[in-house]
Amino acid sequence: GGGGDTATQTSQSAAPASSAPAAQGDGTLTLGTLLPQTGSLAFLGPPEFAGVDLALKEINEAGGVLGKPVTKYDTDSGDTTTNIASQSVDKLLAQKADAIIGAASSSVSESVIDKITGAGVVHFSPANTSDKFTTISDKGLYFRTSPPDKLQGRVLGDLVVADGNDTVGIMAMQDSYGTGLADQVQKTVTDGGAEVVERVDYDPKAADFSADVAKLKAKNPKGIVLIGFEETAKVVQELVKQGLPADKHKWYMVDGNTSNTNYIKMPKGTLEGVKGTIPGAAAPEEFQKKLLSVNKDLEDFSYAPESYDAANLIALAAEAAKSDAGVDIAAKLMEVSKGGEKCTSFKACVDLLKAGKDIDYEGVSGPVEFNEAGDPAVATIGIYQYGDDNKYATKALEYRTGNIAG
Amino acid sequence: MNAEEPAESKAAVTDRSAHLAGAEDAVLRCDELIAGYLPGVNILNGSDLYVKQAELIGIIGPNGAGKSTLLKAMFGLVNIRSGKVLLKGEDITNMKAHSLVSRGVGYVPQTNNVFPSLTIEENLEMGAYQVPGKFKERFEFVAELFPALAERRKQRAGSLSGGERQMVAMARALMTEPSVLLLDEPSAGLSPKLQDLVFIQAQQINKAGVTVIMVEQNARRCLQICHRGYVLDQGRNAYTGTGQQLANDPKVIELYLGTLAKA
Amino acid sequence: MPDDTMTASRKASALAAFKDMPREPGVPKPDPILVVDKVVRRFGGLTAVDVEHVEIQRGSITALIGPNGAGKTTFFNQLTGFDTADSGAWTFNGRSMNGVPAHKVVRNGMVRTFQLTKALSRLTVLENMRLGAQKQKGESFWRAMIPSFWRGQEDEITQRAEELLVRFKLDAKSEDFAGSLSGGQRKLLEMARALMVEPELVMLDEPMAGVNPALTQSLLGHVKDLREQGMTVLFVEHDMDMVRDISDWVIVMAQGAVIAEGPPSTIMSDERVIDAYLGAHHDAPLSDTELESQLQEAEAALEAEIEEETQK
């Protein structure tokens, strides 16, 4: 966010400092999490919390930030139907958080961004994908590691075209994530020469999806792009029921619903051959094992890498700035994310920093290179394929890296 | 008369000793009932009442005296705060209404005395809820009494006229053949012809051995047929005596009966 | 007691008006306030109301009697806009009232009470009464916010309400919630509230059912007063003593239709009315001696039976 003025911090640090809690730069890096424990996105909470927890564990094992262990307060972001996020931010600000990791929902983030950035605190979302945040006024304090819609949409769209689907149906969850991604896929697919014969934006809270799928069925597309979260399981049920199974039509999924847990109860082979795209260059496997050591009940891993990277980046920026004040962290975030010696873990990076080197943190979720707006500028998208056990192979078919802006 | 003559020949302002003496072998007796609806407000302020086997008792009094409350209290529909209700020696204070029904007590409320969304027939069926086997026989009986009801058996009670509802209410109570019957203004809203029927019916039921307690604003008629009467005022028994004594007591006439019916 | 000479004069004029009138259903009145023509209301197969023609004389007390289910209440409902008649027409003060919504009917001066009372439970008795007053300045949204606009009128209304409550023996209850009233008290409130409207024609649906006889008697005096003040009263009642006492004219309904009209004395000896409505005991007022004998008869019969039973 913040347009072009991220780099010039002097003007910003003056304004919010007056109203911000006095305790900026108290020597301890305090992280707040604002992630869903309740509400319709609550299933995204556990992996996100685990990502942050894992990062923190590693950071503190490596000696913490500025010589002190990092403190963390967890709060609930709820969903947009409740005002709980605002409450949570109040609490975090009262507890002198220097940076807040969250929220999962773009809409929730939007509703608290003024409050957070107004207090001179870094607002760092691991999961916001709405393009609004690129231009939002944020005093240069908003950042995100989340999967860039644009690139993923492009990669997915190209994949659909490359597979020779000349008629394509898109089912997208009706929110900024779903429609944003769907728009990009639709554009790429159309440009590539295929026809989007039906695009259904569905309400994820609907009692059932049969009518939505019936709309697709009516057009009988060759390729079906499913964009959404875990409610995709219901859509899959309907697709199979209404005679659009994956062995007759090609299905494509996105990071929100490419899951290894969501579909395993389905009959063998239901998802065989289905392709899904997930941002990030690394195989999820290793990282997932580490996550399970933090939370053994974890079933879903969405946005865990992004959350992990967010926490690491904040810690590194604080270390680089030699300050735990939000504005100082923000000023250094771009710097540690790119241009310099590459490193992939907090420990390695912090050692380089201590050695006086310029670093470039390479995350689990991707290379994470922030642009002026605090958005990742470059990303890698992996393309995965399901086997007949309804799980996707941890080896990607292919990785594509590209500029998000295009 | 079957009932014992009270000691005095004039209607007497109540006196506990008379009550205690009379209540010895009563079927149903209430002792110093205190009851009310709202916290801290007592409507009954220690009323006594007894009724003997096969007696017909009338309760009259001004509006708001607590007559209906007394019946409801006996029937377990208003919480009794102190005092006792005994049925054939058994303590039934605050006992649930449905248990009283199974002990042979019947009750016709003053207001809201039908099930509006049930048909007339279903209303009567509910009257015979605890003795479903007898429904047919009893239905024929009440159908004879109130032919208007039998004709309309499929009509929902909610659409009935005021008087028709009253008939349903009365008929409902007659479905069970109770041994003690509490009637709260059974004649209100009925045509004169049917009022007669109600009073005659009450007497006949009573003659058949049923103990009847009847609250009436048609006070003169009530006192004419009852063995004994109570005049209730402000939650207390103001006067008791035989029906005739009360009907002729000038004080009672002035305060409660009025002279209109005689004019 | 109200002014006797006045009473005499109004009552006399009412009686004079009725004196030579033919005793037949639908007879025209010299000065009708309400004229009803061919009102029909059916519920499914049942014709609840089928009134050919009826007129109500201004300034009189008219009783409407008839067996249960005759259609009296339904008839009231049609006239006051609470139900829509299948067909028919009626005029009040010469103005047609078909399809006029209930509240406008009242504003025209015709008010009714409900047989099954409608107390406004969580308003006090006094507030119930105040509500009845018409043309209150404080009932308009904007003026309501400035108390000085309506304070004076409110005081007047309150005074009038309190006077009525005393008459209806509800003064002790005036600050209690109407929902806590007994059945009879609700009837009284219902009627008193209707009188707060100060209508030209008041239609009372069984106002005295369940009201203590002594109080009924005193209230009848009040009703007669109303007539003296020029109000027209139309009431439904099953209490023949009351009908006989105060009504100038009686209309009899049965099965939805008006079957007879006439002064009370004549009506009560009408064969058909006795047959359909009054029953044997009411062919004439019971005298004291008759009462005695009836009572004794009943008692004798009773004793005999009881003896029989005890002997068994």
Next chain:
Amino acid sequence: MRRAVIAFTAFLGGLIFLLAVPAHADPADCQGLRGTLKLQGQPVNGAKISVTTEGGQPVQEVTSNAQGTWDVQVKDPGKYKVTLDPSSLPANSEVRGGSNVRTPTVYEGNCSTVLFALQPKAAPGAAPEDTGQSTFWEQAAQLTFEGVNLGLIIALGALGLSLIYGTTGLTNFAHGELITLGAVIAYAFNVGFGLQLIPAAIIAIIVSGALGYGQDRLFWGQLRKRGTGTIAMMIISIGVAILLRNLIQFFFGAQTDSYTDYNTQAGIEIGPISAAPKNLWAIGIELAVLIVVGIALMKTRTGKAARAVADNPALAASSGINVDRIIRIIWASGSAIAALAGIMLGLSQSLKFTMGQDILLLIFAGVTLGGLGTAFGALVGSLVVGIFIQVSTLWVPPELKSVGALAVLIIVLLFRPQGILGRRERIG
């Protein structure tokens, strides 16, 4: 610099997963356009393709190879124009959709795929190729079936709600959670204890009934005894809903899940409709339950007593009805029916802790539309709601499908304020 980063990361990826990329060239080497031409599965060789910039500057002309593929590398990212020469295609073939021009965008360091779908030329006058698309009436039939399917589930929920509302006057906002609870209990037996779904469902229904009984015995009944008003109870039910929903989330988790049995059944075609066998079974069971309960309410003594209690509890007690007992029976059966609704919903859709909450509004709509407190009204109203939701998607976007149903609710009540099967009360 950015380019270098991309190259590097891609290189890393490529290093590790060298073997995983069979089809395409290393993406790092690719910046341009490519495609594969196929006609009925066979590659088309020798088709001419010319690429120009957006402005019309020619870039390159290529011909497809034996695999049907072609590939054009460009220097600058940006929009390009790709034209396929139709005359170079095999005879009797054409580009689908007619246009032989594409305008794709090339992004830095990436190749974009361009598709020309080919098809045999249709003989003039011949019937158009069957694309497997369905007609309006086929869609309408399918949607009506889905409407019945959904409507009956709503009806089960509505019946339970209506029973409890009818007898106690309680507008139970926690009814959605009773539905979820039933589904989740069945899940616990099915997934947790490994029971087959049918016995698990039966146990869940019984357990739910018992819980409903207990709920009234220990909670609602006590409130009634204290004379708590229906409005206060309604608000309390909102509290109960919040409590239950979050407890369910605590134990069940926030994810979407499904039963192990009958999961993702393939549909069978019945005329224009495709339906999973489980749907047909569900419809049968639901109809049976609805009709049996409806008739029981109309005809049995307990059913009539329940309606009597609904009308006037004090009078019901005076008639010898044990009001508390009737209410508990109703709570037990209402909860059991809610559980059945939940299981059916979980079976046809999936389980989630918000499933009941999400369908509650439709249930309310169904109950209201039919006429409050009537069992058959709940059935009729719910069917109308269900069918309307689904069929309305023929005209309105699916995201707004509930809008149609809710609008119908409002419109129907405009003309029948007492609901479809409701009855008006008399005045006076």
Next chain:
Amino acid sequence: MDWLTIITTTVHAAIGWESVVYGLAAIGVNIHFGYTGLLNFGQAAFMAVAGYGLAVAVTVMNLPFWMGIVIGLAAAAILALLLGIPTLQLRADYLAIVTIAAAEIVRLVFRSVYFKDIFGGSDGRRGFTGDFYAMNPFPPGHYGVGPFGFDERVIWFLTVGWTVVLLSCLVVYLLMKSPWGRVLKAIREDEDAVRALGKNVFSYKMQSLMLGGIIGCLAGFFYGLYNGAVQPDIFGTEMTFFAYTIVILGGAARVFGPVVGAMVFWVLFVFVGNTLAELVRNGFIPFMTTTQVGPIRYALVGLGFILLLVIRPQGIFGDKREIAINAR
């Protein structure tokens, strides 16, 4: 345990924006339901059209802030008319469902992709509060005592907010003790009786719906102004439910009931949530994980409401007698 944070956040919630917004929404509901007996479960829709009216006017139509307020008010008034004409003749419980339905329609339309260009889809609209905060007379700084206090932005918001809340209470107070209010209360009890006394019941109900709707609409403005954004999903049924809970907690048909109810509501909410979070964080509840705090907090809050209402069914200011009269 960080008691200081728990206490400051709790106090802030009690006097903060939550109480302003929910208090206003509840005042509206109190007029509808508490005084008139209209079970309007569509209060969220009034807030939504107001918030969106302002937001769309400013961001899409580029109108000045005050025009946005006017448009928001007009939208609420029109909604009241549209909602009222078909529904006000319905029985109370039917009205409840129909108004929920109407509110859901409004929300779904605001949310839809179809109208995204106007209403912004599920993300809603933001960026319309500039003029409001530009009017802020408070110089930048911290206002408050010790740990309790707000920055200039919030204190400006709260000054305006509480002024409006108190003005609304004053209006309600004046109206409800007037004969006008008496008619409303009478309608709540039995509309036929009121009709029989010559009052135009429909007109009064409509006035009540309008008044309550407009006060609810103020709540919508304040929600948007504080958060700087309006989103469709915040205006869901939950919002209305909470407003009702607040009314009942405070005591229906009491002037200050909704305000105090809102404060109690948020105190309970924040206190329970933050205490629980702190307990878990400090390891006092070892079996619970961070992610489980959220649901348990809600569960406890639900339990809290239940207990409050079980213990005091008439609410904080309510009259026990009224409840007794009302009982079935």
